[in-house]
Amino acid sequence: MNTSFTVTGLPTGIIRPHDPFTDRIIAAATAACRGFAEGDILILAETSVATAEGNVVRLDSVTPSPRAQQLAEKYHMDPRTVEVVLAESDSVVGGIPGFLLCMKHGTLLPNAGVDASNAPPGCIVPLPKDPDASAVRIRDEIAHRCHVRIGVIVADSRTHAMRLGCSGVAIGCAGITSVIDDRGRSDLFGRKLEVTKRAVADNIASAAELVMGEADECTPAAIVRGLGMPIGDQVGVDTIDADECLFMGVFRKSQT
Structure with a gap:
């Protein structure tokens, strides 16, 4: 090079x-x-x-599952966001306030790559x-x-x-x-x-x-x-x- x-x-x-x-x-x-x-x-x-x-996922279209609600309470997150993260993840291995640490396609990454930054208002982007x-x-x-x-x-x-x-x-x-x-x-x-x-x-x-x-x-x-x-x-x-x-x-x- x-x-x-x-x-x-x-x-x-x-x-x-x-x-x-x-x-x-x-x-x-x-x-x-x-x-x-x-x-x-x-x-x-x-x-x-x-x-x-x-x-792009509109948050008002998401219904959180009981597991999403439980994780959202534990890690201080929007349950709707957690529901989308769970859908995008192969597994969840832990977390800190605001983030879940996920496995996705063999890679360890926060929130399975789901991003609210630079997303349209009221939306998140996997x-x-x-x-x-x-x-x-x-x-x-x-x-x-x-x-x-x-x-x-x-x-x-x-x-x-x-x-x-x-x-x-x-x-x-x-x-x-x-x-x-x-x-x-x-x-x-x-x-x-x-x-x-x-x-x-x-x-x-x-x-x-x-x-x-x-x-x-x-x-x-x-x-x-x-x-x-x-x-x-x-x-x-x-x-x-x-x-x-x-x-x-x-x-x-x-x-x-």
């Missing part, structure tokens, strides 16, 4: 359910940096993708139903209309163990490899690396977060240009099983 690259935010205005999302992204890219170029990587905020796809499919669809639409090959990352903001604040994490990916295996390369002193793998999609998502923001910026997308990553047909974010995860392994042992 190149050592010099640019990150350009793409202001789109407010994204509403069933908006022509790719049209808005292409228009924003044209205004911000004269459109897409071969090898660009497009990063999209998951809330904007889910909203454009219509994956994660896109299939972030990889969303990334593929938008990649293909841009390739067809703009005649360039790009990578697409659907990104979320996540907290990390024992760290304050959020950083970007790739939850959907198309066109680039999400993890680069550096095992076998030498360090500064000639020792062979044995375990190092670079989460490049996560790192790119974090770089994009710096210009996309988390509040009222109306910048749900960014273009990273000049990295020189090969663009191909790769789809998906590489993950590991819970049994291989340091944090989950320690957590599970502490529960036994």
